[in-house]
Amino acid sequence: MKLAFQLAYKNLIGAGLRTWLNVAVLSFCFVIIIFFNGMMDGWNEQAKRDTIAWEYGNGHVLNDKYDPFDPFSLQDGHGQIPADAAHLTPILIQQGTIYPDGRMVSVALKGIDASQTSLELPTQALRESDAEIPAIIGTRMAASNKLEKGAEVLLRWRDKNGTFDAANITIVDIFENNVGSTDNGQVWISIEDLWKMTGMTGEATLMVAGKEYVHKELEGWHFESQKALLSDIDKIISTKKASSGVLYMLLLAIALLAIFDTQVLSIFRRQKEIGTYVSLGMTRRQVVGLFTVEGAMYSIFAMVVGCIYGIPLFIYLAKTGIAMPQASQDMGVALAEKIFPVYGIQLVIGTIILVVIAATIVSFMPARKIAKMDPVAALKGKLQ
Amino acid sequence: MDTQPIISLSDVSKRFPVGDGEFTALKNINLSFQKAEFAGLVGPSGSGKTTLLNIIGSLDSPSEGKAVVMGKSISALSHRESALLRNHHIGFIFQIYNLLPVYTVFENVEFALLLQNRSADERKKAVMEALDWVGLSSMAHKRPDKLSGGEGQRVAIARAMVKRPAILLADEPTANLDAENAHIVLKMMKKLNKELDTTFLFSTHDEKVMKYLDRIVHLRDGKVEEDEIITTQQAAS
Numbered sequence A: 001m002k003l004a005f006q007l008a009y010k011n012l013i014g015a016g017l018r019t020w021l022n023v024a025v026l027s028f029c030f031v032i033i034i035f036f037n038g039m040m041d042g043w044n045e046q047a048k049r050d051t052i053a054w055e056y057g058n059g060h061v062l063n064d065k066y067d068p069f070d071p072f073s074l075q076d077g078h079g080q081i082p083a084d085a086a087h088l089t090p091i092l093i094q095q096g097t098i099y100p101d102g103r104m105v106s107v108a109l110k111g112i113d114a115s116q117t118s119l120e121l122p123t124q125a126l127r128e129s130d131a132e133i134p135a136i137i138g139t140r141m142a143a144s145n146k147l148e149k150g151a152e153v154l155l156r157w158r159d160k161n162g163t164f165d166a167a168n169i170t171i172v173d174i175f176e177n178n179v180g181s182t183d184n185g186q187v188w189i190s191i192e193d194l195w196k197m198t199g200m201t202g203e204a205t206l207m208v209a210g211k212e213y214v215h216k217e218l219e220g221w222h223f224e225s226q227k228a229l230l231s232d233i234d235k236i237i238s239t240k241k242a243s244s245g246v247l248y249m250l251l252l253a254i255a256l257l258a259i260f261d262t263q264v265l266s267i268f269r270r271q272k273e274i275g276t277y278v279s280l281g282m283t284r285r286q287v288v289g290l291f292t293v294e295g296a297m298y299s300i301f302a303m304v305v306g307c308i309y310g311i312p313l314f315i316y317l318a319k320t321g322i323a324m325p326q327a328s329q330d331m332g333v334a335l336a337e338k339i340f341p342v343y344g345i346q347l348v349i350g351t352i353i354l355v356v357i358a359a360t361i362v363s364f365m366p367a368r369k370i371a372k373m374d375p376v377a378a379l380k381g382k383l384q
Numbered sequence B: 001m002d003t004q005p006i007i008s009l010s011d012v013s014k015r016f017p018v019g020d021g022e023f024t025a026l027k028n029i030n031l032s033f034q035k036a037e038f039a040g041l042v043g044p045s046g047s048g049k050t051t052l053l054n055i056i057g058s059l060d061s062p063s064e065g066k067a068v069v070m071g072k073s074i075s076a077l078s079h080r081e082s083a084l085l086r087n088h089h090i091g092f093i094f095q096i097y098n099l100l101p102v103y104t105v106f107e108n109v110e111f112a113l114l115l116q117n118r119s120a121d122e123r124k125k126a127v128m129e130a131l132d133w134v135g136l137s138s139m140a141h142k143r144p145d146k147l148s149g150g151e152g153q154r155v156a157i158a159r160a161m162v163k164r165p166a167i168l169l170a171d172e173p174t175a176n177l178d179a180e181n182a183h184i185v186l187k188m189m190k191k192l193n194k195e196l197d198t199t200f201l202f203s204t205h206d207e208k209v210m211k212y213l214d215r216i217v218h219l220r221d222g223k224v225e226e227d228e229i230i231t232t233q234q235a236a237s
């Protein structure tokens, strides 16, 4: 085996340009696969971090009648905040409509405890303002409705009896964040204002757990842990990984095809060499092994070459981040303007194993033919 | 010379499938060669010389009859056993040298020893000695494409002889050489034959080669036509 490596090494170096072409394509595969996955992992981490900071906190305590995936459940999905709800930030959600520039826009009207610190929402702006109904919105919401800081806009909502009411709200702050679900179509006001507006005093739809929160059973409410909430992000990211996986699998397939092709060609062109190996005392199986190792060695060379340009690139990207296009910011998962890729050891080792095994297999397949070669015909170079 | 022959062929025939039928390349060959012979298979093109050498070299096996080389029946050998036989005991020299292009002269000669798992020191010593036999010590680090034809064939001789095989099979070794180089190469082989007691078996239709042979087996249409022992006096001339 060691001999096969020695000989394969010499043969590859000796083959010159052809070797380096294969190595270049394959190393590009390594780098792209690691780059993509590193970006996804970085995104995943960032999305989780941001979503925890802006939305999930340490978990949510939800009213039993509220289903976050069913907007109609907002109607009934609320209840009195339990008396012993320590370290919980209540949020009451109601549907409303705003009329910016005379257009009609449905919004989720979210009342939140203005003195909360569990989430990064700048709710203190709600306390500090002396507007009638101060409200804060995210940059996306502001942009899509052309609302600026200080703008007033008409809001219409229903009170607890279903009667419509309307008033002007004042945008006192526009916050920047990466979490679409606290931004798109959301208007945040003080929960006390919302209580007054709807007559649902003391009620909440959900409560965000703070750091010190310890879960205990609350009648009519259930707890979704931070981990459970985040599993959705994991799911979305792994779906996205799979779809970008198609891309790099295609690239890998091209690289493997190049190796396969080289193998087929070189087995054909190197018949005399194969015959010579046999005449010098190699078994045909050893020759198969040699050719397989040669093919597999492309991936090892590629790894080394990939490291040479990949490592500095990855370090640079992990430091400076990758700017994301504006258009992709509404993907349902928190997406920052810049993603800082994360390159885990698992990712790197996994990629190496994948590529090395794949290269070995595509090298072995054509090389098997050697085992059936007639050495005499091979020496004459007469095989088709 | 009346010990067990190193090569013995009894009733060896070889048939190749051709189209729907068969072509008989060798017919009932009965021959034996003793240790340290310097013999040649001589005959026109297509007479079966290469086929016979390939069978003796265990690259091929007889369709009928028995070929026994160094006490082993060729047809009975496994792939691994025949590879071992070639690696340790049989050297090949081809018409077109068949040097491995990406290896240096040294590495080409070293190859068989690598397969034998010999130590680096041992290999180096043996390779340099073999290159010395053929007068190419100074070319050890050249690549085959930098060599002249005569030098190429000398490297091939060193590669075949480095393992000190019992048998050396040379298939038209001078066919690609000019007269001067042919004589150089033949003298080297004759010298190695004397010094190392290696059995040399040539295939040739080159008059120059025949002058050096101690025994000429004439083949025609796959049959032995004549088995001619050349007296020492004649051969030396």
Ligand SMILES: Nc1ncnc2c1ncn2[C@@H]1O[C@H](COP(=O)(O)OP(=O)(O)O)[C@@H](O)[C@H]1O
Pocket: B016, B017, B018, B023, B024, B025, B043, B044, B045, B046, B047, B048, B049, B050, B051, B052, B203
């Ligand atoms: N694999 C093969 N298939 C069919 N015919 C073959 C094969 N090998 C050799 N022959 C035929 O056998 C005969 C002897 O060939 P060979 O031993 O190469 O002759 P020589 O070396 O004396 O020129 C030739 O007629 C050749 O065409």
Ligand SMILES: [Mg+2]
Pocket: B049, B050, B051, B171, B203
């Ligand atoms: Mg021939």
